[in-house]
Amino acid sequence: xxxxxxxxxxxxxxxxxxxxxxxxxxxxxxxxxxxxxxxxxxxxxxxxxxxxxxxxxxxxxxxxxxxxxxxxxxxxxxxxxxxxxxxxxxxxxxxxxxxxxxxxxxxxxxxxxxxxxxxxxxxxxxxxxxxxxxxxxxxxxxxxxxxxxxxxxxxxxxxxxxxxxxxxxxxxxxxxxxxxxxxx
Numbered sequence: 001x002x003x004x005x006x007x008x009x010x011x012x013x014x015x016x017x018x019x020x021x022x023x024x025x026x027x028x029x030x031x032x033x034x035x036x037x038x039x040x041x042x043x044x045x046x047x048x049x050x051x052x053x054x055x056x057x058x059x060x061x062x063x064x065x066x067x068x069x070x071x072x073x074x075x076x077x078x079x080x081x082x083x084x085x086x087x088x089x090x091x092x093x094x095x096x097x098x099x100x101x102x103x104x105x106x107x108x109x110x111x112x113x114x115x116x117x118x119x120x121x122x123x124x125x126x127x128x129x130x131x132x133x134x135x136x137x138x139x140x141x142x143x144x145x146x147x148x149x150x151x152x153x154x155x156x157x158x159x160x161x162x163x164x165x166x167x168x169x170x171x172x173x174x175x176x177x178x179x180x181x182x183x184x
């Protein structure tokens with residue numbers, strides 16, 4: 001829908017504004033829903049949707065503020081986008097030049113991180129690396145969200161993510177368990 005609104009910008013300069021208003025209405029509906037009587041699982045799902053939709057609303061507002069009128073504009077291309085590929089009959093994920101297949105790995109109803117501009121930059125780097133069949137190893141000070149950002153991207157692209165923190169306490173038995181689990 002966002003891509004349609006961008007495409008329509010040439011003929012209707014208010015299309016992104018209208019889409020932004022529709023996003024606000026949907027977000028208010030989710031807000032009302034989360035305040036209702038929900039069980040734990042339903043509340044977890046709605047909160048994750050709200051988190052994702054707030055980020056989507058912020059993206060649409062940024063696109064509107066920057067007068068984006070083409071789907072080839074970098075501000076749109078840098079977003080994590082999902083498309084249905086008719087040729088391969090599957091969902092593909094695009095971000096800048098990267099194209100990844102949707103992983104179909106269900107992680108369950110889990111909470112989501114707030115997606116910041118720094119998270120977006122980290123995701124751009126990781127998806128670019130995965131596109132050329134490499135891995136990624138975010139580095140930086142402890143407690144800055146590297147692990148959680150990576151795990152959240154794995155949820156977004158539905159790919160299994162195993163977090164392994166190296167320390168001097170890692171021995172051959174621990175490595176044996178890790179590799180035997182991966183082989184299974």
